[in-house]
Each structure stands twice: as structure tokens, then as C-alpha cells.
Amino acid sequence: MTANTASSNGKVPTIKDVAELAGVATSTVSRALSNPDRVNARTRARIEEVAAQLNYIPSTQARALSSGRTGTVALLVPDVTNPFYFDIIRGTQYQLKAAGYTQLLVDTEESADVEAEALQKLRRSCDGVVMVASRLSDEQLAAAAASQPLVTMNRGVPNVPTVIIDTPAAIGQALDHLVSLGHREVTYVGGPAGSWSNARRWTAFEQASEALGLTIHRVGPFPPKTTSGAAAADATLHSGATACIAYNDLLAIGMLQRFRERGVRVPEDVSIIGCDDIFGADFCNPPLTTMTAPVEQAGRVAISMLLGQLNPLYGTGNRKLAVMPTHLTVRGSTGPARVG
Amino acid sequence: MTANTASSNGKVPTIKDVAELAGVATSTVSRALSNPDRVNARTRARIEEVAAQLNYIPSTQARALSSGRTGTVALLVPDVTNPFYFDIIRGTQYQLKAAGYTQLLVDTEESADVEAEALQKLRRSCDGVVMVASRLSDEQLAAAAASQPLVTMNRGVPNVPTVIIDTPAAIGQALDHLVSLGHREVTYVGGPAGSWSNARRWTAFEQASEALGLTIHRVGPFPPKTTSGAAAADATLHSGATACIAYNDLLAIGMLQRFRERGVRVPEDVSIIGCDDIFGADFCNPPLTTMTAPVEQAGRVAISMLLGQLNPLYGTGNRKLAVMPTHLTVRGSTGPARVG
DNA sequence: CAACATTTGGCAATCGCTTGCCGATCAACT
């Protein structure tokens, strides 16, 4: 049981095994592997060979413990099963991997408490955090950003690096589109009450509508799920508008289903516009007119910004804000306003 | 710079800070926090109080290094943006969280090499691994399972704990359904060549068809994405069958779109059945008849099995195999066979 | 009251790796 012949007989090889076999000190092995220039080329070659032969893999824990860098970045999303976040997950994963980092995905269950708790736990175990659509207060976020590298997405906080997807801009396009189809009365179908994005979208909606002289209504708030679509559809119908813009595609798709159930034709009776252009928006029935955003790219940008904080070498100029452009994608769910 | 007053002035508090403030040794703090019975109730209370006051959070790295347990379980999926995996991700996340573990999500990019590499890296940094739809060989998987706790999903390997979703059973139901609608000639739209699930589905399809005396065709292989749907649809049309069963819903949904483009009516001209009942299968056009599986539950079961390996206390009897039942969900994409 | 068992807390070694500091080696320059 006390066997420790330090060769290839025991369990997983450590840096010590490599050092012994290569006839050098562990410090040299360490350097050869993570700071190549600090060691003679021949020595390094030998060490690499031995390491490969032993199938040596450095312990992330030990490395993290002694160096303080974990090589891990956490991504906090409200709901991993919400398709909107898929592309963010993918975009960040991609970029992190390219930079040699590992992604830790955390689902905050749409709850500020879970989020705060996760942030606490994470403080020690990752190099940085990306928070998507955070429900925390500005103060909490600012405090978090002060104690560790952090980037928020779709949630602007003063002095905290942020990537926002500029949906408000597309809302203008969306309303123009509706107006050109003859709509004069439009309803905004609201998302979650505490959502920053929702507030921004509503504001943009309000302002653009006013500029266009439209009559507007607002219904909601609704949870951003297809299952909320029924209530949202009914409320919209009751508002009397001929068209509506929904907080997001999930809601819009749910509404589509409800309209169908009730025999309300889309777009003949009512036009509907979603937001995000998620998976499914193109093949639902009818296909959804929606505001398309470069979500995956936004994820990559967020990681670039974070990496910029972690490693000054990246020198991306330490931007504090990135705004991703969006545009309207017209499909089948919008059409001429019904008369009367 | 050399400040280290060990109280609350420095940086993040360590176990040592807690120990000093509480007037005990670090070992006692450690025990109080992770082995409560090993310490006097009063001492423990005091320590807990101090820890709370200092906002002390144990370092996962240090803990992992000295104890050998990381508290992390990795989930390897071929593609994080494939909706089929969403529920697995959610199911495992849920169950892991409940047991106090952290989930590490890894995207293997549908590649055996990436998978093998990730497995290597992970060997040292997590307590166990769940591999979904692995592309590795039986030998590789067996070896991996021998060197660390591991559970596979939708990939049977002798002597490796596995959770499989019993789609083949539902394929029987699906064919019965088609036969009852008058179909006599059916095409199987194949998934990825190396996929174990695909092989099983085909075999089940073949056998059930034979029992029913059906004429069958096979097209493919196709990557399991909606974008492969066009080619799949065209090939299916060319096969001359009046109905088809697709490897999965993604493919089926893509085919639906292509059929529409080509003016082929579903289900009047051709019936189509998907597999998995993913997000979107209920609101595509027409809604997809598909084989529904308890995916999230399967994820939870996988974690239970893994936890059983990690901690004998769980004593789930160390099952080696769990088979999740599936059933056919009939929606609008299947109908009576066209005549002629 | 002595002898023994049980709690309870501390000491110190460890886990595997990084890194500041130092000394040896060797080439280049004056």
C-alpha cells in the first residue's frame, strides 16, 4: 500500500514522476510545460517526450491552488433550456475553448437569490464570470464586478462591462414595417417584470410608437415561455389592436398556438412579431416575423471583453460596452391590417 | 504589500483566518464545516458564526487537492445547441445540484477525437463523467469506465453503466400506426453513420417492418440537423414510400420545410414521423408525430447511477442499466396513405 | 479512587504544482 516507486506503476503520474524520469527538478518540468521560453529547447524536448510517454496531465486543482488562476470562466444564464441562450452558450464556449479556458455553465433558475448564491460560490473557483440577463440589482452587480472580472450581457450597469443586443433599434424597424402594412393600433406583450431587456424594449416601443402616431396598448407581464402564450394571446386579442410585438419568440410562438386554437388567423386577423429569432421561429406556423440578433457573436464578444480583463495582453482596449446590431426578419406572421 | 494581518482586512478569508478568529486550529474549523459530528456542538456553533461573519467560503481547489474529491461531474454532449440535449442538461443539472455537485458541461462537437481529449483532461478534474451518445469505441469507453466513474447515455457498452432511451420500442408503435393508416411502403431516414442510436433504430425498424410485411427503404446517412432536411426529404421522395420515419426530430423538421418548398403536402402526400419529441415538434407545420421520450428523467437517472458509484451510501443497488420507456405521440404529420 | 473508554482538539504531513530567488554555466565584450 505504501508503494510509490514513482515510475509508471502507481496511479496517475504527477509532475514529480516526470521530473524524475527526465532527470530534472519539478520546477523545470513546470516551466517547460507552461513557460517554454524559460527553459532550454533540448531540455524541454526531453521533458515533453517523457510527459507524453507517461501520459502526464497536470492537475488543474494544484495548478489553480498555487497559481491562483483556474482556467475556468463561469456563464450564468437564467434558464439553460431557453433556446435564446443556446447560441450564447455556444458562442462563449467556442471563444473560451479557443483561449484555453473551460466553461462552467450555471443555471440560475430565473432567480436573483440563486444567482447571488452562485456568484458567492464561484468567487473562489473561476477566473471570471459572464452573467446573462441578470436579475440582480445594479449595486449587487457593481459589487460583484469590483471583486472579480465580470461581464454582463443584456443588462446594462454603469461602469460594468456589458454586451447588449440592440433590440430597441429593431423595434423601430418592426413598427415601421407594421405601419407600412396599415396597422395603426399595436400592443406590446410584456415579458418578466424584473427584466431589464423588457423595460428597454417597452421604452423603445413607446417612443417609436409616439413618433409614428400609433395607438398603443400593453399587456403582461408574462413569463417568457411558450406556455404563457395562451394568456398573452387572449389579452392581446382583448386589447383590440391589429398587431402586436411580443417580448420574445417563446412567447410569440405560444401565442401563435393559442390563436390557432381560437380560430384567429395570423396574419389575416392579427399580425405578430417576436424577438430574438430563436430556433423554431422559422418553422413555426406561420413562420414568425421577428427581430434577429447576432447572439452567438454577442457571446464571443463578451468573452473577448472578459479575457481582456483577465489578461492585459489581449489589450482589446478594455471596452466597457459592446452593442450588437439587430434587424427585422420578415416572415409569415405579419400582413396587412384587417379593416375595421 | 506584505500585509497579512489575517483578520478581515486582506483579501478573501481562508480557513486560517476563521481559525484564528475563533481561537481554534484550522483542523477544527475544517472538521466543524465538513464533518460536524467530529466536533463539540458549542465549538462548531462558534466556528460557524465566525465563518459567516467573515463570509468565508472554502476553496474548492484546495479542498479537491487535499481530499481528492472535486465535487464536480462532467456532462459530455455532442452538441449543446441540439434541443434533444437540453432536457438532459437540465435533468442532470437538477439532480447534481440536489446532491451538492457542480456540473461541468462539455461540448464534444460530434467528434470522437474531441471527446477522447476532453476525457483525458477531465480525468483529473472531476469525480465522474456522464457521456451522452458517445462516438468512442467500446474499448475506449470500457477503458474510461475502468479509470473513473462513468455513465453513458444512449450508448450501450458491455459492463458500463448505461441509461438508454428505448426508442426501438416506440418504433414498433410508430409502424403499427402507419400500417393502420394504410401505409405499406416506408422509408427510414438514417442519422449519423457512427451513431449507436441510429444503428439500433434501424435494426428495430427493419425487424418490426418485416413482422408487419412492409416494404422498406433506407436513405442517408444524414447529419442530425434541420439543414440536412432538404437532402433527406428529396431522397425520401425518390424512394417512393408513402411514409417515413426519421432518425430524429431535427431532421424531420428540416424535411417538413423542404416538402413545403416543393409543394409536397404532409400528410396527404407523405406521412412523416420524427423521434425524440424535442422543443419545436409541437409547433412546427404540421405538428410532428414523433416518439416521445422522458429525456429529463433519463438525465436524472444517469446522475443517480453515477452518484451510486461515487458514494456507496447511495446504494442504488449499482444498477448497470436503465431503460427509459417511450411512446408514440400522434400529431398532424401522419395521415392515411395516398392511393396509388 | 483507580483503570479504562470516549470525546474533542491540535500538530504536522500531504495533495501537486508554481514561482521568487539564487547560483552555475557559458558566451561575449573590453
Next chain:
DNA sequence: AGTTGATCGGCAAGCGATTGCCAAATGTTG
């Protein structure tokens, strides 16, 4: 030849916990 600088490798001190072992304190029993 002597001095100066690089370059390269080793020593050893941590990083922040866990844990085996031991001793003091406390409790139990005859």
C-alpha cells in the same frame, strides 16, 4: 584574461484545505 550579462536549472516556500495520529479532557465503571 577579467568582467559582465544572459541563460538555465534547482531549491524551497508557499497555495488552502484535509486527515491520520496523538494527547488532553472528560466520562464511565468496578
